Amino acid sequence: LAPPDPALKIKTAPAPEPVERRLCVTTPSATYNVELRHDAGAWLIDAIDAATPNARLFILTDQTVAALHADALTRALVGRGRQVTLHSVPAGEGSKTLETASRLYDELLLAGVCRTDAVVALGGGVVGDLAGFVASTILRGIRSVQVPTTTLAAVDASVGGKTAVNSPRGKNLIGTFHQPQAVLIAREHLATQNPRQHAAGLAEVVKIAATSDALLFERVERDAKALLEFAPQPLLDVIARAVELKALVVGRDEREQGERAILNYGHTIGHAIESGERFRLLHGEAVMLGMLAEAEWAVTQGGSPKVVERLSALAKALALPTSWTAARIDLGALALDKKRQGEEVRLPVVPKPGTVELRNVSLEALASFVQRRTAT
C-alpha cells in the first residue's frame, strides 16, 4: 500500500447539506450503530476506526465498487495508521457462492488473519452477505463492519445480521446470523450505483412501509421522483426510517422465529419469480412483483383491491416492473422457501398500507394461484 497522505488526516469540511442520522440497533446478541451521512469523508474513517480497535482490516468488495471507492477508503484508513488489505470479487450474484467464500478464506488465512481482526464489507447486497458469511465463519467468527454502497444493501442487508451464500438449489440457503460492529451509509456511495439498482433498492423501502408505516408509504408515493434522483433529504429520511423500522422488528425477533416474518412480504412469490427468471431480475424488482402478486392473492381471499392499485402505481413511479413473463416462474422455489413450515408458509398479508397480518397459507394453494396468475 502507498504511504499515508498526511492531508488525509485533516477532517473534511462540513458536508454541504447536513443530512445526518444515527440509529442504535439492539439485538439480544449485540448493539451497534447505523450512521447515515451525506459524504464518505472523515466521519466514515472515524467510525470504522472506533468500531474495530486493534484489528487489522480486510476490505472485501467487488470489482465495480473497488474501482469507485476502495482506493479512497484504503488510503484514508492507512492514513489513520491502520493495517489494511483489499480483497475483491467479480461483481454480481455469481460471486455469492461457497467457492468464492473459499477463495476469500484462503486470501485472509494467507495474510495471517487473527480472531481480533475485522472485515469491512464495502459494496452492495452480494458483498455484504458474502463478506458477512466469511467473517462469521473464518476462525469461527471475526468482527465485521458494513459499508453498503447500494440502496438495497443500506436498507436490507446491513441490518438484521443475516449473512448468506447461494446454493445451486436456491438463493441464500447457506448462511449465518452475525451482527456487524457498525453499519455506515454514505449518500455519496449510494449515488454511484446505477439507476436500476437504486430503484430495486427502493422496493425494499416500499416493502417495509407497506407492512409497517403508512406515513412512510405516503412519503415514498409523494417523493418517488426525488428519491430516484438521489435528492439528499428525502433519500436519507426514507432510508433511515426504513432501517429504523427494520431494526425494531429484528430487535424483537433476532432469530426469525415470529414477527420478523413480516419482512418476508413479497419474498415468497418474489423468490419464485426471481428463481424462474434465473436471476435476470434484480432482487428488489422480484420483490416488487412478489408484493403485487401476494397483494393480488389477498384480493382473492376477500382483501381490498386498493392495495394492489397503490402498489402498482408506486412501482410505475419508481420505474419498477409490474408484470413478469408468462411461464417464467419457478414453483419449485416456493417449496424451498426457508420460512416453510411443513406444507404451509406464514405469509404476511397487507390489508392496507402500514398494517400487516401473518397468515398460514398452504403452499399448494399459493402455487396454484401463481400458476393461474402467470398463465393470464
Add this chain to the structure above:
Amino acid sequence: LAPPDPALKIKTAPAPEPVERRLCVTTPSATYNVELRHDAGAWLIDAIDAATPNARLFILTDQTVAALHADALTRALVGRGRQVTLHSVPAGEGSKTLETASRLYDELLLAGVCRTDAVVALGGGVVGDLAGFVASTILRGIRSVQVPTTTLAAVDASVGGKTAVNSPRGKNLIGTFHQPQAVLIAREHLATQNPRQHAAGLAEVVKIAATSDALLFERVERDAKALLEFAPQPLLDVIARAVELKALVVGRDEREQGERAILNYGHTIGHAIESGERFRLLHGEAVMLGMLAEAEWAVTQGGSPKVVERLSALAKALALPTSWTAARIDLGALALDKKRQGEEVRLPVVPKPGTVELRNVSLEALASFVQRRTAT
C-alpha cells in the same frame, strides 16, 4: 426406510450396569443436557425425540459408523414415528471440508429441509464438527443433536458448540459456534471404536485433568489399563468428569475470549506436530505430544520437570506416543494458530497437575524451542 418394527417400541430392559450420568451445560446462548449411559437403547431414542420436537431428522454419519450403528438408530427413530433420512460421508479427516459440507447441503435441500428440522451427528469428531457446521449454516441454522461414538468426540467435540471444517491452510480454520440441543453418549457406541482412537480420546481427558483437576489426573493414572479396556465404571466416571470440567470452562467463556484458552493446552505445539505429520497422527496423539513439548518448554522457563515425568508415564500407560519423528513439524502451523494475538500466543502452562496459568509467549521463541527439541 423399512416399516417400523413394533417390537422396537418396547423399552429395553435396564442396562446390566446402571452407570448413568446427566449433566446440564449452560452457556449464554443455550442450555442443554449431556447424558451418559451404558447401552444405546430406548433412553437414546427418548432423548433424541424429546430434544427435537416436530423436526424431521437428518442423521449425518460416516461409512464406518453407519455400518455399525446407523441402522439400529434409524429403525428405532422410525419406530417412534419420526421421519428420518441417513446421510453418510467417507470416514476420516478428509471429509471435513467445505466440499463435503456442500454435498450435504445439497442432499438436505433436495430432501426439503426446513428451519424446524434437526441434524443428528452420529460419529466421531470429524462427523460432529462437520455435521455441526452444516447444521449451523444451512438455512442460517437448524437444531442439532450430538451422538458421539468416539472418546475424543464424547469428551471434546460434543461440548462447547465448536463446529468446523478444515481449510487447505490448516485444521478447523472455518467454523462456527453452535450449541447442540443434547449430547448423548453411550458406552456401547464408544466400545466399537478401535483401541488407538480410544487412547487418543483419553489424551483429551488427560489434558483437562492436567489443567483443572488433580484428582481426575490421579484417577486416570490409576485406572489407565481399565480405561483402555472400556471398563464401564471408570470410563463413564472419567468422561463425565472431563465433560463437566470442560462445560464449566465453556459456560464461563462461550466465545473463547479468555479462560477457555486453558482448553488449548497441548494444542499450539500439538497442531504444528499434527500438521507436520500431515495428519498421519490422530488428533489426541498430537495433543499428547503437544502437552509433553509444552511441558518441556515450561521446564526451560523454570518449571518443574515432574510434570513432564508424569505426563510421559501416563502417555506410556495409555499406549500413546511420547516422541515424534525429527523434521516432521510444521512451524508455519504455529503462525496460523487461531489463538494467536499478533506475534504472541496465550499458552496454558501447568506448574503441577490440576493447576494452570495462561502466559503470553512469543511465537518466535516457541518455534525456536520446538525446532531445537525436534533436532535432538
